[in-house]
Amino acid sequence: MSDIKGVLYLIPTTLGDSEPLEVLPLSVRKVIEEVDHFIVENEKTARRFIKRITPKKSQPSLTIYKLDKYADEFEVKTYLDVCEKGISVGLISEAGVPAIADPGAEIVKLAHEKEIKVVPLVGPSSIILAMMASGFNGQNFTFNGYLPIETNERKKVIKSLEKLSKEKNQSQIFIETPYRNEKMFADLKSTLTPTAKLCIACDITLQNEYIKTMEIKDWKHQQPDLHKRPTIFIIHKD
Structure with a gap:
């Protein structure tokens, strides 16, 4: 197990069908390019967003954890286990910024409990x-x-x-x-x-x-x- 924990990145998305880099800084694209593990509400829309902002990123290489109303609460508590191995995870909101009027707040709470660094990225709220x-x-x-x-x-x-x-x-x-x-x-x-x-x-x-x-x-x-x-x-x- 790595001595260095991975990071939880809070990744904002667009508020609708606009070009991502018209409302999001380049730092968002840079993080998405580097991260392969994502916690999302809807896998289909999350993959579409990732593809729009990083077209060359390999979709089959992604590990997607679903955080919707059907997610098992005990399974959700394991979503950040990879951070213990030094692997970073991105939390992607369905629209706008994660954890604000958004179920992602539970993941952020879990990160703090596990002493995993939380990095919020700039985006539209x-x-x-x-x-x-x-x-x-x-x-x-x-x-x-x-x-x-x-x-x-x-x-x-x-x-x-x-x-x-x-x-x-x-x-x-x-x-x-x-x-x-x-x-x-x-x-x-x-x-x-x-x-x-x-x-x-x-x-x-x-x-x-x-x-x-x-x-x-x-x-x-x-x-x-x-x-x-x-x-x-x-x-x-x-």
């Missing part, structure tokens, strides 16, 4: 990019993940987030399953106060990117096409 473009308080913000599906419960949470935003001057970020975006937008317009501000950031980094911040009273006259488009919602109440 839709959450951070949306926050950057919102015009809201970048000194104090919270990512809330998904809000409740049930309408009444979701509206209660929306009201509580608006109240929290005003009390703490804190921007409140959340996401929705893309096919439910328009229902979320309707609930936001009917629940938030007219002067509350809402930023909608859709298809970030893609050609049809849409980012707009307005007060709710102005959003009531707008109906952007959000259906099945990855979207970040941010609310802020002054």
Whole structure:
């Protein structure tokens, strides 16, 4: 067994069908060229991404560990065993950066428990990019993940987030399953106060990117096409 452990690289991907090197630094390609062991959510899309960014890399030489909802938790705990032999592993997100609104966080936790070095690589995070473009308080913000599906419960949470935003001057970020975006937008317009501000950031980094911040009273006259488009919602109440 090697005295030098391998490294866990956190490898970002694109947020959609854009050229990888338009949104990713060359350091990402360099790491992918050097690593043959990858932990991924979806093997097919991960292999496609690896091939796009390093066309000459041998696909048969890759060892792929799947981290999806069907992955056995005991087997997952073995995914970093090769690091004990000095072999590095890459953790690839399905979109954007690993471990942020992403199941890869469990692998990062495991790496720290095993005292394996964790190296995060630069790449696009839709959450951070949306926050950057919102015009809201970048000194104090919270990512809330998904809000409740049930309408009444979701509206209660929306009201509580608006109240929290005003009390703490804190921007409140959340996401929705893309096919439910328009229902979320309707609930936001009917629940938030007219002067509350809402930023909608859709298809970030893609050609049809849409980012707009307005007060709710102005959003009531707008109906952007959000259906099945990855979207970040941010609310802020002054």
